Amino acid sequence: MDKLKAAVIGSGFGGLAVAIRLQAAGFDVVIFEKRDQPGGRAYVYRDQGFIFDAGPTVITAPELLRELFSLAGRSMDRYVEMLPVQPFYRLFWEDGYQFDYSDDVAAIERQIASKAPRDIQGYNDFLRYSEEVFKQGYENLAHVPFLNWWSMASVAPQLVRLEAYRSVFSVVSKFIQDPHLRQLFSFHSLLVGGNPFTTTSIYTLIHCLERKWGVYFPKGGTGALVQGLVRLFQELGGTMKLACPVSRILTKGEEVTGVALTGGGQEAFDLVVSNADVFHTYDDLLAHEAGVQGMRQRLGRMSYSMSLFLIYFGTRRRYANLVHHNIMFGPRYRDLLKDIFQRGRLANDFSLYLHVPTMSDRSLAPPDCETYYVLSPVPHLGKLAIDWDSEGPRYGERILEYLEQRYMPELRKEIVTQRIFTPKDFKVELNSHLGSAFSLEPKLTQSAYFRVHNRDRKLRGLYFVGAGTHPGAGVPGVVNSAKATAALILDDMKDVKARARAVAGRLSYA
Numbered sequence: 204m205d206k207l208k209a210a211v212i213g214s215g216f217g218g219l220a221v222a223i224r225l226q227a228a229g230f231d232v233v234i235f236e237k238r239d240q241p242g243g244r245a246y247v248y249r250d251q252g253f254i255f256d257a258g259p260t261v262i263t264a265p266e267l268l269r270e271l272f273s274l275a276g277r278s279m280d281r282y283v284e285m286l287p288v289q290p291f292y293r294l295f296w297e298d299g300y301q302f303d304y305s306d307d308v309a310a311i312e313r314q315i316a317s318k319a320p321r322d323i324q325g326y327n328d329f330l331r332y333s334e335e336v337f338k339q340g341y342e343n344l345a346h347v348p349f350l351n352w353w354s355m356a357s358v359a360p361q362l363v364r365l366e367a368y369r370s371v372f373s374v375v376s377k378f379i380q381d382p383h384l385r386q387l388f389s390f391h392s393l394l395v396g397g398n399p400f401t402t403t404s405i406y407t408l409i410h411c412l413e414r415k416w417g418v419y420f421p422k423g424g425t426g427a428l429v430q431g432l433v434r435l436f437q438e439l440g441g442t443m444k445l446a447c448p449v450s451r452i453l454t455k456g457e458e459v460t461g462v463a464l465t466g467g468g469q470e471a472f473d474l475v476v477s478n479a480d481v482f483h484t485y486d487d488l489l490a491h492e493a494g495v496q497g498m499r500q501r502l503g504r505m506s507y508s509m510s511l512f513l514i515y516f517g518t519r520r521r522y523a524n525l526v527h528h529n530i531m532f533g534p535r536y537r538d539l540l541k542d543i544f545q546r547g548r549l550a551n552d553f554s555l556y557l558h559v560p561t562m563s564d565r566s567l568a569p570p571d572c573e574t575y576y577v578l579s580p581v582p583h584l585g586k587l588a589i590d591w592d593s594e595g596p597r598y599g600e601r602i603l604e605y606l607e608q609r610y611m612p613e614l615r616k617e618i619v620t621q622r623i624f625t626p627k628d629f630k631v632e633l634n635s636h637l638g639s640a641f642s643l644e645p646k647l648t649q650s651a652y653f654r655v656h657n658r659d660r661k662l663r664g665l666y667f668v669g670a671g672t673h674p675g676a677g678v679p680g681v682v683n684s685a686k687a688t689a690a691l692i693l694d695d696m697k698d699v700k701a702r703a704r705a706v707a708g709r710l711s712y713a
């Protein structure tokens with residue numbers, strides 16, 4: 204009997220995870236990826252022996268990834284080795300203060316004791332709070348699709364009890380008084396595109412998640428993890444089509460029937476899962492579909508997370524003061540975030556994340572050299588409409604000069620390769636609405652039921668996975684969204700009796 208055919212548009216972590224789940228459950232899955240490599244934001248650049256992971260570098264919740272391999276009866280260790288990273292982050296301030304953040308509570312308490320002894324108790328209370336949020340927000344809800352009001356109403360009491368209506372910074376400040384430490388314990392939401400001053404305090408669960416399962420880096424880089432997932436998908440019989448953008452999702456009446464390709468041609472499918480940007484999906488791929496006009500308008504009114512400016516560079520010199528993950532705070536915190544999220548200004552000062560993967564894996568650079576990327580959060584294109592083609596190189600030069608003056612002497616002389624990636628690239632390369640780096644902003648009013656649902660309300664056979672859906676951006680977020688979407692699909696297909704026969708007995712994996 205013929206298998207059910209599923210198309211997945213996009214090969215980000217969410218797309219790969221849902222494709223593996225469906226393929227393992229007996230579907231015939233084809234991934235259509237616009238770019239010439241899989242991975243989405245986890246793209247890889249290579250130059251002169253340097254290997255640059257373009258996007259995610261802090262890999263948390265490895266069990267979620269391991270689950271993808273084990274549901275297909277394989278061991279992840281045969282595909283990719285996960286290296287533990289210590290410390291998780293080194294944080295630097297312009298006044299010279301430095302903090303090594305990790306899962307070693309004793310080491311953290313020692314550092315707090317020498318800075319603000321009165322905050323030790325507050326830190327322990329904060330940890331307990333973040334564990335509680337983790338239990339409710341992550342363990343119980345991260346992989347559950349929120350499709351109706353009732354699903355949201357049923358969790359409202361817990362959200363109120365955990366003060367989810369407060370911001371990350373406001374809750375951290377309740378526990379911790381020292382200004383440096385308040386920054387240290389609140390910056391995490393920025394890793395998934397959330398402004399700590401407006402993002403729901405549910406995102407404090409990241410502290411617990413990191414402490415519980417650790418921070419990892421795949422040997423060979425995040426690209427090696429992507430390759431491991433692609434290999435698994437292909438071994439299960441799935442098809443990956445690279446450099447193959449979808450131009451349209453085909454519909455007949457209220458049902459999805461397949462996809463049309465930019466290069467020409469159409470393919471019929473029983474269902475389509477979009478891992479592409481949610482606005483792009485409704486506005487471009489479904490531009491012909493009057494039935495989703497309401498959704499298009501709603502997405503046009505929603506707020507999108509910030510964009511990023513990135514420089515990937517390699518040096519012929521190593522800097523011993525750095526660790527694998529470095530956060531460099533500038534002179535302003537709240538006000539800089541206002542420039543980025545509200546005022547839409549390109550600030551003169553920076554707060555930066557500096558990635559040095561060669562601290563964990565020397566194979567990512569030639570001998571005695573070092574591989575880096577530096578990331579600066581900037582407003583998205585809807586807030587700041589500048590010409591990044593001309594501004595980008597200037598802005599990049601300012602960032603390198605700043606790093607050189609404060610942290611990396613003679614940096615610009617030591618650079619042997621560099622490239623930049625701007626908000627415009629997020630839009631053009633990734634079809635990301637307004638060049639946002641993390642899709643819809645993670646605010647309470649855009650979370651769970653209020654985010655894009657994992658299944659479209661109007662078009663039968665249309666599903667979503669990835670950063671724009673529940674629970675949101677970040678590798679654990681999108682891999683969880685794949686779990687929710689795959690379970691939904693299997694459930695829906697069981698309802699269609701004729702289809703269920705076609706995959707009888709094979710629906711239990713997802």
Ligand SMILES: Cc1cc2nc3c(=O)[nH]c(=O)nc-3n(C[C@H](O)[C@H](O)[C@H](O)COP(=O)(O)OP(=O)(O)OC[C@H]3O[C@@H](n4cnc5c(N)ncnc54)[C@H](O)[C@@H]3O)c2cc1C
Nearest residue numbers: 213215217237243244258259260261449479669670677678
């Ligand atoms: C610089 C950066 C650093 C980050 N660091 C971390 C980190 O350290 N840890 C962490 O957990 N998260 C991190 N994140 C967030 C995380 O990378 C993302 O939230 C996550 O990878 C998004 O996955 P996704 O499944 O939504 O798909 P995406 O990665 O967004 O992929 C979507 C794919 O769809 C493709 N596509 C779009 N339109 C079409 C079309 N019409 N036809 C075919 N294909 C199409 C795109 O080319 C793309 O490949 C980072 C993000 C960025 C940008």
